[in-house]
Amino acid sequence: MPAYIISDVTIRDQDAFQTYRSRAAASIAHYGGRYLVRGGQVDTLEGEWHPTPLIVVEFPDIEQARRWYASPEYAAALDVRDAALSRHLILADGMVP
DSSP states (O other): OOEEEEEEEEESOHHHHHHHHHHHHHHHHHTTOEEEEESOOOOOOSSSOOOSSEEEEEESSHHHHHHHHTSHHHHHHHHHHHHHEEEEEEEEEOOOO
């Protein structure tokens, strides 16, 4: 069953963010993930949550998402994360279609 990494990002430094983004994207692809949402317009319909940009990545299953998050490939992106951005990040189990 698929699993989803959902991230609400605040960019701190645009150059560092581009470095983080390219390293993260390569690591996500390496672990079988794919972007479903990568920025773009977000409209708050209810509540006080106003994320922008919002990122949603789908992985084949929750174990693969966890392998990606703990991977040396993603660690290369984490080297610049704190300079690049702050965020909230969650992992959610999907459902069988």
